[in-house]
Every structure is written in structure tokens, then in C-alpha cells.
Amino acid sequence: MAETYTHHSAGLESPASHGFDIVPDDTxxxxxxxxxxxxxxxxxxxxxxxxxxxxxxxxxxxxxLLPVRATRVFSTRTTATGLVGLN
Known part of the structure; x- marks a missing residue:
């Protein structure tokens, strides 16, 4: 599929273009x-x-959907599951 917005720079208000499963980890x-x-x-x-x-x-x-710039998700105090990081 052709990307319509190739000549536009993505800003923080733009939709996410990448996602990944988050496995909570204390380290x-x-x-x-x-x-x-x-x-x-x-x-x-x-x-x-x-x-x-x-x-x-x-x-x-x-x-x-929690709009946060996160670097780590802790396993110790996290009970939510099915977490997906978007960026």
C-alpha cells in the first residue's frame, strides 16, 4: 500500500506508526x-x-490508551495485562 504522507514529518500529535508488546520487567x-x-x-x-x-x-x-512517554514498565507493581507500546 502506498504511504500518502511520505513528504510530511511526523509530530507527537500524529498517529502511532509502530507498536510492540510490553512485557513488564523491573530491570x-x-x-x-x-x-x-x-x-x-x-x-x-x-x-x-x-x-x-x-x-x-x-x-x-x-x-x-494512556498517552505517556515511558521507558520502562515495572512487573512488581503492574497488574494490568495486554499492554502494547505505541510510538
Whole structure:
């Protein structure tokens, strides 16, 4: 399929063009910084933001899209599953 927008630069407000499954891990970083995280099955999500801050989002509903620039998703305090990183 031809890409209609090849001559346009992608901004942060642009739709995601890449996705990857997130396996929460207390040690390893994500393969790339996210633009957003899709939460397939609700719960709690503990992550490190690009700024270095660690935050925990509680009571996330299934099917939600969290617009965060994350570098790591922790396994210890994460109960949400079906996570997909978008960038």
C-alpha cells in the first residue's frame, strides 16, 4: 500500500506508526520510548517516564490508551495485562 504522507514529518500529535508488546520487567528498559500505552486488561500500571520519574496509575480500565512517554514498565507493581507500546 502506498504511504500518502511520505513528504510530511511526523509530530507527537500524529498517529502511532509502530507498536510492540510490553512485557513488564523491573530491570530492562522498553525497546523504544512510547508515545502511548494501550491497556488491554485493566488494573494498575507502574512505569518510568522519559523524565526519569516513576509513577503508578491505578484503576485503569480495559481498552484504555494512556498517552505517556515511558521507558520502562515495572512487573512488581503492574497488574494490568495486554499492554502494547505505541510510538
Amino acid at each position: 530492562n528498559l522498553l525497546p523504544s520510548v512510547t508515545r502511548a500505552i494501550y491497556v488491554g486488561n485493566g488494573g494498575q500500571l507502574c512505569l518510568t517516564l522519559l523524565s526519569g520519574a516513576t509513577v503508578t496509575f491505578q484503576n485503569l480500565p480495559a481498552g484504555s
